[in-house]
Amino acid sequence: MTKHLELNMDAYLPLRDVVFQTLRAAILRGELKPGERLMELQLAAKLGVSRTPIREAIRMLEQEGLAITIPRKGAEVAKMTxxxxxxxxxxxxxxxxxxxxxxxxxxxxxxxxxxxxxxxxxxxxxxxxxxxxxxxxxxxxxxxxxxxxxxxxxxxxxxxxxxxxxxxxxxxxxxxxxxxxxxxxxxxxxxxxxxxxxxxxxxxxxxxxxxxxxxxxxxxxxxx
Structure with missing residues (x-):
């Protein structure tokens, strides 16, 4: 996982949206690679938030086709097909x-x-x-x-x-x-x-x- 992942705080946005925008930008810039796992605990620790906004942000990423959840494995950055x-x-x-x-x-x-x-x-x-x-x-x-x-x-x-x-x-x-x-x-x-x-x-x-x-x-x- 990229070492440069930092939360870009915005006082006007809910925390889940801030996390979502941060992860989305990292995926689009290629800092989070296709197939790379999105582990809630690791992301929560890296961004200094609880697991709840991480989980909500991952669901939002799935709606955009940027992430996918695989049974018994968890979420990962989706590959483009x-x-x-x-x-x-x-x-x-x-x-x-x-x-x-x-x-x-x-x-x-x-x-x-x-x-x-x-x-x-x-x-x-x-x-x-x-x-x-x-x-x-x-x-x-x-x-x-x-x-x-x-x-x-x-x-x-x-x-x-x-x-x-x-x-x-x-x-x-x-x-x-x-x-x-x-x-x-x-x-x-x-x-x-x-x-x-x-x-x-x-x-x-x-x-x-x-x-x-x-x-x-x-x-x-x-x-x-």
Missing amino acids: EKDMEDVLQIRCVLEELAARVSCHKINDGELRELKVAMIEFDEKTKADNVVELAKADVTFHDLIYKAADNPKLSMLLNNLREQMYRYRTEYLKDTQRHSQLIQEHHEIVKALELRDEEQVVKIIRQHLKNQEEVVKKMIREQE
């Missing part, structure tokens, strides 16, 4: 295309301005070596498209799926050679929405997700 990624991306592609289609007809000038700000924020984040912050900027960009669709039930489905996508998103964003392509795709998405070009925005979204799938599949195969 092609099948799991394909399953999640298949659903995301359908829902995100739908959100983009609806947003094309509903997005207003204020929402377009917000989206452009988020686009520029993402561009700026690619200049820093912080994949977690970059992932947040990417999530914000896509969330604004969902919001513009003005369909709370669709947004809820996409938000639930987002947690399962988070690990694959960060793996993709670690590939700095892809950042210029991502920036271009975001700009093209905004332009298509601005022109109310439904077929063009769906085409870009589809390619956007296909590129992610290809890169992450390659990463998974290299780690096997």
